[in-house]
Amino acid sequence: MHSVYSDGELTPEQLAAGARASGLDFLATTEHNTSEAHGAWSRHVGDDLLVILGEEVTTRTGHWLALGIRPGQVVDWRYGLRDERVERQLDEVHRAGGLCVAAHPHAPYPSGTFMYPYQGFDVVEVWNGLWSSDAPWNADNEAALAEWGRGLAADIHRGRWRPAMGNSDTHLEGQIGIPHTVVPAEELSADAILAGIRAGRSWIAGSAAVELSFTASAGDRSAGIGERLKAGAAPAEVRVGVRGVPSGTVSLHTESGNMHRASLPDSGAGTVEWRTGAADAAFVRVEVRHPDGTWRRSATRSS
Known part of the structure; x- marks a missing residue:
């Protein structure tokens, strides 16, 4: 400021x-x-x-x-x-x-x-x-x-x-x-x-009205934003929770690009789940955009 x-x-x-x-x-x-x-x-x-x-x-x-x-x-x-x-x-x-x-x-x-x-x-x-x-x-x-x-x-x-x-x-x-x-x-x-x-x-x-949660889990191990998940050969379940973005779009990105996309309901609250693995993703990055395309959030996690 x-x-x-x-x-x-x-x-x-x-x-x-x-x-x-x-x-x-x-x-x-x-x-x-x-x-x-x-x-x-x-x-x-x-x-x-x-x-x-x-x-x-x-x-x-x-x-x-x-x-x-x-x-x-x-x-x-x-x-x-x-x-x-x-x-x-x-x-x-x-x-x-x-x-x-x-x-x-x-x-x-x-x-x-x-x-x-x-x-x-x-x-x-x-x-x-x-x-x-x-x-x-x-x-x-x-x-x-x-x-x-x-x-x-x-x-x-x-x-x-x-x-x-x-x-x-x-x-x-x-x-x-x-x-x-x-x-x-x-x-x-x-x-x-x-x-x-x-x-x-x-x-x-973009404002305090927007909320985000992010976890990636493999077996009994899990990691959050900025943390590293040692998944080995096991598949990883990625879970993203969002509030405050009515009719928004959630996209998940790895080094291969935009790998998964999902829409939020009119209420702006929803959960997105996606499965990947260490062989396919060195990291997962999340973007949440409003319907007009503006971007509100990005979280990164290396795995």
């Missing part, structure tokens, strides 16, 4: 109120190239709302998010791809225990398109809400999702895949939580939230 401390129009107080009204448990303050807002958030948080300190690092050849940095820490942004300086900044964030996110890779404005290789980054933002207030899903997000999805199989094969993230990139009223990243965590703390995202135990939602 961006506030009046950089190029946003809302104060931290207004953003905190909006986050609570949208059903969010946490948010990240990511002003452009400054930490000035870090100290302004303390009086607006509580047991019901966590604020993760961050920065949107706005370089000449792409933007990236430094999440979980120290209070007052500023990550340098004065470089581009040819300067070969981004790696040392990523290392600086990692030493602070933070996450580095490739932001809006296909943003249609100067410096917004992400030109750095994903190597060294922990997460890829595949859904950015800034330019899509009137239409929650646009061509830039579709391109980011496709690019990330194409690299997923190779990343899993190498043993290190980059989870996806969705962010509202809030600058104006009405943008909060569209979309947001959902993280099942044992506690509401920055360490727990960042650990869940780093491990891929997260998914993306």
